[in-house]
Amino acid sequence: MEFNWNIETMSPKQYKIADYIQKNTHRVLLSTEQEIAEAVKVSIASVSRFWRIVGFKNLKDFKVHLSSQLEVSPAGKFKNVMRKVEDQELQHHTLSLSINHLYKTIEELSENSFQQTIELLSNANKVYIHCPGPSIGLGELMTYRMARFGIDIRLINKGGSELFESIMHLRDDDVFVLFGFIRLLPEAKVLLDYSKEIGTKTILITDQLVSDFTREADVVLFASRGEMRDFHSMIAPTYLIENLIIALGMKAKEDNVKRLNTLGMLRKRYSTDLPR
Template structure:
């Protein structure tokens, strides 16, 4: 995975932003190219905020006004592969659902690549392969992603455990997490109370956390040791799991490449078991 599209380091001073400004910052960071042609009124309408809130926002993040923001943005602007593909599909008038979802999926993948951090990715891989045990917290729709991680990484011989219990029952699991462990959390849109407890508990007990999220700017983005971004669309859009799945599969492959001989030996042992008991337990 590499660096593509528009990548502009905006001065998001998280300590000074209000909840409404977090919302603006996240939208702008995800839609830099579109924002270049939008008015403050259009941004306000999309986000359900007042135009005064949008006007005050620019100075909070290091710009004089929206004109100053756009002038600096133009210096970094370049056409992305996603924009090119969308243009082709628009010209072709593709009306079928597969065509429409393909265009949307390409945009999610492109956004994920655009904001990809090699340093964060490698830190997540290293944390997983060196952990005594890998815990997964994946509420709601992200449950399938955790199941994929659990299934694939268990094959390598990594000790995996799902944190499925919510509410006060979560404490039954937290009791056994040590400083040698890692918790991979999925926090899409917002962190649930259980996730907040996990990251707070991690600070006290010394275990590491990896957060996989679809928010570029949020009040919880600095709470985890490692944060990985995967685009799922805006809050008001259909939330696709294409990009998060892409990210998880890359993590799985990267983990497999670490201690490669050991991990391949585990897979070969699995194959031998299948052959030995093929008649009793056919696939």
């Protein structure tokens, strides 16, 4: 559900409240201000002030508006699925959480942002990927698959001042993909700032729906990973990356089929020399 928050007027605490509401719309309908405050780890007074910031008298006024906007939707069906797997074995519990992350990701996915991403990646001179920590696997997946489509793609895993060795060659027709889960690392902030200065387009993949740093990128894609204190699943980010790869493959279908046919031919021809 779109709220169109005016995040420019929000404090850091209000960012957190807005992000929580965006991710837990149906739960908020049944919550008190105290429960919201405890979930976000802010004071009740901060929650009370929040409603006026976003144009409502109080929580009750917000709930009335929210109820009028919500209809019977896939969310209701999804809750039934969740009930069926409650109190079952670990793998079933994990499955329910994964379904939840996928559902939230699909619900918040902007088709416009997705298509913008495909256009930027397919037309880039070079694609650079900054994927710190647990996102390294996502960056490697993108690099491995997209290189097959003839895309010149570079993985950036350096930190600190060594980062400058990689970004000194950036051009205005390049594209930078950054992963910003929970928060942005100092390196990512530098990358966004310098890219903006020289005209390099940036794509930010994040698990934050509302934050100050989402305004810094040209395109933002959301992938659900869970709340701050949860185990952070990579199911939804992987789903998002795989869909980007498939869409890129379809962008120039005939050329990419030829490339893959060449790959198959090479594997077959040299199968005894370089077995898989």
